[in-house]
Amino acid sequence: MVLRLSTLFLRTLREDPVDAEVASHKLLVRAGYIRRAAPGIYTWLPLGLRVLNKVEAIVREEMNAIGGQEVHFPALLPKEPYEATNRWTEYGEGIFRLKDRKGADYLLAPTHEEMFTLLVKDLYNSYKDLPAYLYQIQNKYRDEARPRAGLLRGREFIMKDSYSFDVDDAGLDTAYAKHREAYLRIFARLGLEVLPVLATAGAMGGSRSEEFLHPTDIGEDTFVRSAGGYVANVEAVTTVVPEDIDPAGLPPFEVRDTPDTPTIDTLVEAANRLAPRASGAWTAADTLKNVVLAALLPTGERHLVVIGLPGDRAVDLKRVEANIGAHLPVGGEIGIEAASEEDLRRHPGLVKGYIGPALGTERAVLGAEGSTGITYLVDPRVVSGTSWITGANEHGKHVFGLVAGRDFGWDGTIECVEVREGDPAPDGSGPLETARGIEMGHIFQLGRKYAAALDLKVLDQNGKLVTVTMGSYGIGVTRAVAALAESNHDDRGLVWPRNVAPADVHLMVTGKQAELFAEAERIAAELEARGVEVIFDDRPKVSAGVKFGDAELIGVPTIAVVGRGLADGVVEVKDRASGTAENVPVADVVEYLVSAVRG
RNA sequence: CGGGCUAUGGCGCAGCUUGGUAGCGCGCCUGACUGGGGGUCAGGAGGUCGUGGGUUCGAAUCCCGCUAGCCCGACCA
Numbered sequence: 001m002v003l004r005l006s007t008l009f010l011r012t013l014r015e016d017p018v019d020a021e022v023a024s025h026k027l028l029v030r031a032g033y034i035r036r037a038a039p040g041i042y043t044w045l046p047l048g049l050r051v052l053n054k055v056e057a058i059v060r061e062e063m064n065a066i067g068g069q070e071v072h073f074p075a076l077l078p079k080e081p082y083e084a085t086n087r088w089t090e091y092g093e094g095i096f097r098l099k100d101r102k103g104a105d106y107l108l109a110p111t112h113e114e115m116f117t118l119l120v121k122d123l124y125n126s127y128k129d130l131p132a133y134l135y136q137i138q139n140k141y142r143d144e145a146r147p148r149a150g151l152l153r154g155r156e157f158i159m160k161d162s163y164s165f166d167v168d169d170a171g172l173d174t175a176y177a178k179h180r181e182a183y184l185r186i187f188a189r190l191g192l193e194v195l196p197v198l199a200t201a202g203a204m205g206g207s208r209s210e211e212f213l214h215p216t217d218i219g220e221d222t223f224v225r226s227a228g229g230y231v232a233n234v235e236a237v238t239t240v241v242p243e244d245i246d247p248a249g250l251p252p253f254e255v256r257d258t259p260d261t262p263t264i265d266t267l268v269e270a271a272n273r274l275a276p277r278a279s280g281a282w283t284a285a286d287t288l289k290n291v292v293l294a295a296l297l298p299t300g301e302r303h304l305v306v307i308g309l310p311g312d313r314a315v316d317l318k319r320v321e322a323n324i325g326a327h328l329p330v331g332g333e334i335g336i337e338a339a340s341e342e343d344l345r346r347h348p349g350l351v352k353g354y355i356g357p358a359l360g361t362e363r364a365v366l367g368a369e370g371s372t373g374i375t376y377l378v379d380p381r382v383v384s385g386t387s388w389i390t391g392a393n394e395h396g397k398h399v400f401g402l403v404a405g406r407d408f409g410w411d412g413t414i415e416c417v418e419v420r421e422g423d424p425a426p427d428g429s430g431p432l433e434t435a436r437g438i439e440m441g442h443i444f445q446l447g448r449k450y451a452a453a454l455d456l457k458v459l460d461q462n463g464k465l466v467t468v469t470m471g472s473y474g475i476g477v478t479r480a481v482a483a484l485a486e487s488n489h490d491d492r493g494l495v496w497p498r499n500v501a502p503a504d505v506h507l508m509v510t511g512k513q514a515e516l517f518a519e520a521e522r523i524a525a526e527l528e529a530r531g532v533e534v535i536f537d538d539r540p541k542v543s544a545g546v547k548f549g550d551a552e553l554i555g556v557p558t559i560a561v562v563g564r565g566l567a568d569g570v571v572e573v574k575d576r577a578s579g580t581a582e583n584v585p586v587a588d589v590v591e592y593l594v595s596a597v598r599g
Numbered sequence: 600c601g602g603g604c605u606a607u608g609g610c611g612c613a614g615c616u617u618g619g620u621a622g623c624g625c626g627c628c629u630g631a632c633u634g635g636g637g638g639u640c641a642g643g644a645g646g647u648c649g650u651g652g653g654u655u656c657g658a659a660u661c662c663c664g665c666u667a668g669c670c671c672g673a674c675c676a
Contacts, residue, residue, distance in 0.1 A: 011609085011610095011626080011627095013609095013610060013611090013625085013626085014610085014611090014625055014626080014637070015610065015611050015612095015624095015625070016610095016611085017610075017611085018605095018610085018611065018612090018669080019668070019669055019670095020669095021669085021670075039667090039668070039669090094674090094675070110676075111676055113676085140676090142675075142676090144674090144675065145600085145673085145674055145675070146670095146671095146672095146673095146674080146675090148669095148670085153675090159676090161676090220675095317673085317674095318674095335674095337673085337674095338673095439676095442676065444676090472676080474676065510634075510635050510636095511634065511635080512633095512634060541634095542637095543633080543634065543635090543636080543637070543638065544634065544635040544636060544637095545634095545635075545636035545637045545638075546636085546637050547635090547636090547637090548635075548636050548637085549636070549637050550637090561635080563634095563635060564635060565635095572635090
């Protein structure tokens with residue numbers, strides 16, 4: 001295959017597009033791989049499509065290798081399956097909805113769990129049919145509130161999604177392990193560094209979930225790792241819980257006037273001024289901050305949750321959302337947001353800025369008159385016997401020396417605090433550092449959630465109906481192209497790994513003599529005959545500088561230059577990544593390039 | 600949804616403060632020169648200045664509304 005630049009549908013840009021922020025987006029547009037069609041929606045040009053196809057081919061091969069069978073669903077779907085699992089509602093504004101001429105509701109699929117489940121239900125009904133691994137490589141549509149960074153977060157994107165169907169948990173474990181291995185092979189072949197990190201299964205249920213994160217500063221996901229090898233998504237990190245302390249001998253609590261101290265900073269300042277401590281200055285870590293949140297239940301109800309945590313820590317709403325399910329057993333997804341003024345008005349016992357547990361009871365009650373209908377959860381660091389400065393439920397007053405378990409109680413503990421650099425890893429492997437990454441893939445054990453909701457059952461060996469257990473496994477294919485561009489570029493342009501480059505060799509002619517073009521034509525034809533994919537810059541009136549610039553921008557791994565060296569019988573062969581160049585005798589150049597490509 | 604910014608030819612921008620009928624660079628077309636790092640010269644094509652209204656003799660420019668986009672945050676299998 002030879003792509004001639006004289007006719008290739010391509011226009012490279014000298015300047016960065018103004019709406020692009022990250023390198024991959026700028027370069028993919030500048031080098032003529034993609035064009036923006038609408039916010040978060042991109043058109044693939046010939047070069048981009050070639051890269052995309054190569055990524056897809058690798059994914060396909062590895063999925064087939066573990067017994068995956070490719071299918072293809074429509075992107076345009078009726079709403080009914082999504083109503084059965086409640087996602088027609090749960091997805092909210094996140095999905096593109098439309099109506100047909102009769103007024104029936106349709107959607108552009110944001111994900112296909114329902115359709116896969118129904119397809120298996122449609123065709124299979126015996127344990128003998130299982131396990132089954134089905135996958136597709138297909139467009140997904142999500143009406144993201146804020147698409148960003150080009151291909152990295154689009155509103156239309158391509159995902160490889162697969163689903164495993166098994167009769168029992170052991171089968172699911174096997175399917176999960178196979179997918180995990182396949183994913184590691186896929187990313188290795190793509191030349192994309194990924195870390196499998198522990199993720200929360202969250203409201204999806206299921207016992208196990210890992211994300212494959214590609215570490216990069218422009219990533220949208222924060223994860224933590226320790227020198228000892230612990231890696232986890234921040235939502236999944238667990239706190240190292242201190243030992244309980246025997247409260248015997250601790251002095252009783254004491255209420256003090258602390259005027260104008262509605263924030264932790266002002267409180268710490270006042271505490272050191274009004275009640276200095278012999279053993280050292282009070283710090284924010286000595287205070288117990290009570291943050292009021294509102295949980296949005298699937299029923300539409302709004303339930304208040306107060307979280308007590310050390311004052312030097314901040315609540316991470318994502319972590320709350322991921323872990324709240326255990327404390328509010330309502331089933332379904334629970335949304336979490338900061339409480340509104342209206343929420344506080346409905347609970348006058350909660351005095352803003354001075355909220356604390358009801359004093360002197362071990363029960364989990366809050367506020368001046370004691371709470372009703374509020375769930376009080378605390379950070380795991382708040383163990384029995386710890387002593388705190390916290391709000392006294394009266395404007396301008398705080399209580400000092402309030403001892404957990406002795407003077408106040410709580411409904412439960414929750415992992416909810418923002419993980420900080422330097423916090424200990426839960427497995428004792430050292431202090432955590434935070435890093436950013438792009439989620440390239442996510443695998444999880446769905447269990448029976450969808451099968452139950454859609455009534456997917458098969459007959460087992462005993463002739464009994466059993467609900468099938470499922471796994472779900474995704475790879476962001478278009479996102480992989482963006483991540484590859486992001487991690488493989490320099491200040492001159494893209495530098496594709498060999499396995500995904502749009503071509504094997506970028507052959508160019510510099511000069512105008514007919515012999516140069518004739519020789520380059522010969523080389524191009526021979527390379528084609530040997531199965532090498534060639535981008536051939538045969539443009540007759542383009543200066544050498546432009547050709548070099550375009551070659552480096554486009555980023556094919558090997559660049560061959562037929563030019564002034566030809567008089568000495570050599571062709572220059574450059575390595576795009578290292579920049580090293582070598583003069584190869586004309587007679588050997590085809591063989592040289594073939595082995596470089598297959599190398 | 601909150602905060603900030605922007606909207607002028609295919610792309611990147613100036614012009615707006617102080618109203619007078621649109622300009623620059625890149626790209627594109629023609630020709631000549633040049634020919635290993637985005638070269639030079641000459642001549643061209645291409646714009647209802649996001650949109651609706653208002654002020655004015657006259658609006659890209661001033662005023663009001665709307666829409667869209669970008670960035671940060673919230674949100675997001």
